[in-house]
Amino acid sequence: DTGVSQDPRHKITKRGQNVTFRCDPISEHNRLYWYRQTLGQGPEFLTYFQNEAQLEKSRLLSDRFSAERPKGSFSTLEIQRTEQGDSAMYLCASSDPGQAPEQYFGPGTRLTVT
């Protein structure tokens, strides 16, 4: 499968725990985006990378959230001290804007904080 992959697909955690999600983009894509989607809403931008550089972070990304893309390939999104309001679908997308602007989404990680 050459599409965007995410792991895990589902995560249930207790409030206060830390969680980490992984995204593997399409291999030739140098841009990687993280979005959050809650029920009944469109995806909301969190942050994006150009290769290993994090170029923009949304105000939605509080100090408890951190994202990395150390080698310019896969990326991780960590949420520390999770809160019930963090429950959502976390979507990753990738693109190669030098070739085309299309962003392709992964299947998402559904986080439930109890």
Added chain:
Amino acid sequence: GENVEQHPSTLSVQEGDSAVIKCTYSDSASNYFPWYKQELGKRPQLIIDIRSNVGEKKDQRIAVTLNKTAKHFSLHITETQPEDSAVYFCAARVDKLVFGAGTILRVKS
């Protein structure tokens, strides 16, 4: 920053009829406008897109129009089928995508 508004929030049509979803955007620097279809529990799937130097684009039963002056763009689905039932999102982009709130399309057979 960019703001995208999408209407209607729900749309019910009879199979075979046309469906139109409209979006407006605020940032005149936005240069790319994709449409995504999302079925329940699945990832958003890109179905069609348009760039700011084009006014209209068609792909079989779907088409998108863009009016840069008015800052609005629309999705047109003709000859709707039950499998078109899903949530549709418009988006506008400078660097990142800003999405509309979505339209639930129901095609009744």
